[in-house]
Amino acid sequence: MKYRLLCGTALAVLGNSAFAACPAVTVADPMGVATGAFPQQYELVEFEAAAGCTMEFSTNPDIEALNAEIQGNPDLPPLAERLPAEPLVVAPYDMIGTYGGTFDALSNNTEAGTSDFLSIRHVxxxxxxxxxxxxxxxxxxxxxxxxxxxxxxxxxxxxxxxxxxxxxxxxxxxxxxxxxxxxxxxxxxxxxxxxxxxxxxxxxxxxxxxxxxxxxxxxxxxxxxxxxxxxxxxxxxxxxxxxxxxxxxxxxxxxxxxxxxxxxxxxxxxxxxxxxxxxxxxxxxxxxxxxxxxxxxxxxLESHIYVADTTEGRKLVANPYFHQVDTTGQQLPYISRQDELYKNDAEVRILSLINGEVDYKAQSLQLPNAPLLLENQEGGGYSVQLKPTVAIPTLSFNVTSDDDAKRELFANPEFRKAMSAAINREELNEVVFFGQGEPMAYTGFSPLPDFAATYGKVGTEFDADGAKAALDALGMVDADGDGARELPNGDDIVLNIQFATQGMSGDLLELIAQHWTDVGVETTVKEVTPDEYRAAQSANELDVLAWWKGEPLAIALGTNEGLVPPFGSYFGHRTGMKWAEYIDSNGSAGVAPPAWVDALVEDVATLQSAAPGSAEASAAGEAIAKAFTDNMLFIGTVIAPSPIVVRTGLKNVPEFQTSSYEYYRTYPYRATQWFLAEDN
Missing domain, CATH: 3.90.76.10 (Dipeptide-binding Protein; Domain 1)
Structure with missing residues (x-):
């Protein structure tokens, strides 16, 4: 039985419809139906007028069984009472999908490497x-x-x-x-x-x-x-x-x-x-x-809802009240179930991808993974998209370290500039990114808006001799002759870069550690889990922070999270934790930030309140970019493409514009109309 929504009630349609069936419009074949006010989707009235039809609605034949798995949900009323009177009509990319199957996802752990999967059901x-x-x-x-x-x-x-x-x-x-x-x-x-x-x-x-x-x-x-x-x-x-x-x-x-x-x-x-x-x-x-x-x-309101959650992973089923339909009236999502499995070891995750066990994966994959993934894509039954990223792999020093001597050094912009000059980004690009990347400073914005374009290369030139001279001038010398510089007060220092593969490539950091060691600042690298990294970050225990950072201008207009202390969130890259504490407490706790940070906070407020594209907005934005590069709070490295893995049996997945968290991963690519060509 199919239903026609009419003034919030249902008309049962038996046998041949009394209305003209709506055409199976897709992005690939619009079938002569005019584009709506917004790309690839319509409001119901808009689509019916454009297509000259009256839409009938149908649903997943297994929806009652799926609903029965949702703890606490009542028995289902008819579809006409579950859909909005004004459902959103979605034009699938390539073809009208079929119902069923289980979408297999792979994450690192609970709250780690999971935003890929979250974005698939997100609204x-x-x-x-x-x-x-x-x-x-x-x-x-x-x-x-x-x-x-x-x-x-x-x-x-x-x-x-x-x-x-x-x-x-x-x-x-x-x-x-x-x-x-x-x-x-x-x-x-x-x-x-x-x-x-x-x-x-x-x-x-x-x-x-x-x-x-x-x-x-x-x-x-x-x-x-x-x-x-x-x-x-x-x-x-x-x-x-x-x-x-x-x-x-x-x-x-x-x-x-x-x-x-x-x-x-x-x-x-x-x-x-x-x-x-x-x-x-x-x-x-x-x-x-x-x-x-x-x-x-x-x-x-998401497309799927939890029915199981354990330390091994999660299981979800389709939301029987979801508000979207395709152009033939089929309620979305097409995919009945989602299973998320946790594998915290990067090599184990890559093996799962190569074996064709995962339907889609982008998060925690980086360009160094690409050769192995490309080599095995035919046998593994998947394809690889190599797409630009928005975020730049960056490093920062803990400018509000609990160690007084380290804090004094790390908070000095000249030290940070010296450590940036010590990095050979051309070598990083050739060795780690196969020559496919571009050295890039972190300006507070990525990608670079016009007002920040002249700041994109500031401090990225390799100058080992200049770095050594700058470190000497700071009093960071090798007084005991063991080949490693000490802190200005004479204490030994070894920089230990803790990293998670979700946030940075180990190959990249190993080279940077060698570059810093080469100028006399002994540096080691240790891989940890995302949870371990975030716990240490939150406790203000890290000397060096390593994570990607991206901040499209449009997003910076909506939240200042990445632009003011502590310059990020628990889930990514934070430094200046005690600067934030000082600001939040009106000076009663924490560490007072330098004057340039106070000015930065004001410029961010101006940017957010100014009319987009205005001279006032551009001036504030340029001041922000100048503040970040003048002070080198975040040391940008090389921005490079990143792989996206899509299993062959997963259909209606388009070419992504970018592999990025900043636009919330799959959310622009309408995962509710993805479907599985065979049970999975």
Whole structure:
């Protein structure tokens, strides 16, 4: 039985349809149907008008069995009651897909090397199209800015539902903002993306399908943030809200029914204290307890939802209420199941790829992996795309080290410039990247916008003699004649670069360590897991930090996370931890940053509030690029292409524009219309 959505109700269509069937429009074959307002997708009314049809809807024949695996979900109503009245119509890339199969994913560990997999099921209010230029609707149907970028009005889809069938409305956005993001009982410090001009963003709920973000200062990059970030600006108020004291006088009593001591404990159990959507679910953190609760995980709007979560990996099934359909009316996603397996050893992961055990992989792969992957692609049943990256492999020194002598040295820009000059980037490019890369400084932006173009090579020239002279001038000499320089106070120093393959190539770092040792600064390299790296980073224990950094201008307009202390997040590259502590505490804790950092913070604020492309924005952006390169806080190395592995049986996967986290990996490439040509 198929259904036609009509004014929010269903008409059963038996036998031959009374309506003209919609054509199987794809990107490869538009079948004469005009392009919609946005590339590769349509609103329902728009598509029906363009195609001269009335759409009938159908769903995965296994959807009831899949739904039965979702702990706490009720029996399914008919499809017409699950789809929005205004579903998003997606044109598949090459062909209309078929249902079924299991998507096999590979990650390093829980919260490590997982964003690839997260991005496959991810949704947000909007997203970037695969041109990485055009922002298009997703969860939101439409949006509108006021003239000065201080009010962003968004319209949701009528009839959109959470994965448990509860209505999704503007109240879920308000709940995310007011009761989670800005509640200090849940998040001690508000993230920059919920602030504008340093003040919390406000929300006005206009109707169940319309709301307005009101900003204290212009922030045109807010929309880009929604298009690229893992942070989803909506949470299930009907579920989490029952535990929130501001919304339910009996919140603690309700939480007690679930075995929690308070409502906030229940919220933390399901949601945690972060918008990061890959924190361990209750099924992993407390499996015995999760099994006894009405819901093992909170409802989602994503294409798939957790049904199992262990130390070995995760399992998900298709969301039976997902809001997208293809051009023939088939509810997406096509793929029934997703399995994520953890393998923390880089060589073991590569072997799994070569053996054809993985459907898609990009994260934690770097150009040095490419020859082996290319050599085995035919036998392994996969193809390799070599694509440009946005991020530059960078190093930094812990400028707020707990060791006073190291902090004094590391915080000196002349030391950092000397260590940059000691790196032979041409050798790095030839040996590690097969001549396919380009030496690049880190300017605060990558790729380089026009206003930063002249700064892209600053400090990248190899000058070992100059580096030695600069180190001598700093008092960092080899006083005891053992071949290794000491700190200016005479203490021995060995730089130990700890790295994870998720963030940097070991081959690259081994060469850099040799370059630094060659100028007298003894350096060793040690591979650790991503979790070990992040734990040491968070504890301010690393002398040298090694991770990639990328910051497209559009994304920098939406969040200052990579541009102000500590210059990154837990998941990547942070330095200046105690500078951030000083700023956050208004000088009552931490280490006072130098004057150039204070000026940088002001320039970032100006950049974010200025009209995009204006002279004011360009001037602020150039000042940021100059500050980063003048002070060499991050030492850029070589930017190079990176491999993407796609198994042959996975269909409707396009050529990527870039291999990057910055645009949230697969999100622009519409993984909900990927499908498996055979059961997997």
């Amino acid at each position: 947000n209010l909007v997203r970037y199209a695969d041109d990485l230029t055009t922002i298009v609707p997703n969860v939101a149907k439409s949006w509108a800015w006021n003239d000065d970028f201080t009010e962003l009005t968004m319209t949701l889809r009528d009839g959109h539902k959470w994965s448990d069938g509860a209505p999704f409305t503007s109240e879920d956005v308000r709940f995310w903002l007011e009761n989670l993001s800005l509640d200090t009982n849940i998040r001690e410090k508000a993230a920059d993306y919920v602030l504008a001009g340093g003040e919390p963003i406000q929300i006005e709920v206009i109707s169940p399908t319309e709301f307005k973000f009101v900003l204290a200062a212009p922030k045109p990059g807010l929309l880009v943030h929604f298009a690229t970030s893992y942070a989803q600006p909506f949470q299930p108020a009907h579920f989490l809200g029952q535990f929130h004291p501001a919304l339910n006088d009996d919140a603690d009593a309700k939480a007690a029914e679930f075995g929690f001591e308070s409502g906030y404990e229940a919220i933390n159990y399901y949601f945690g204290a972060s918008d990061w959507t890959d924190t361990p679910s209750p099924m992993l953190r407390d499996p015995a307890r999760a099994a006894t609760l009405p819901y093992a995980t909170q409802p989602t």
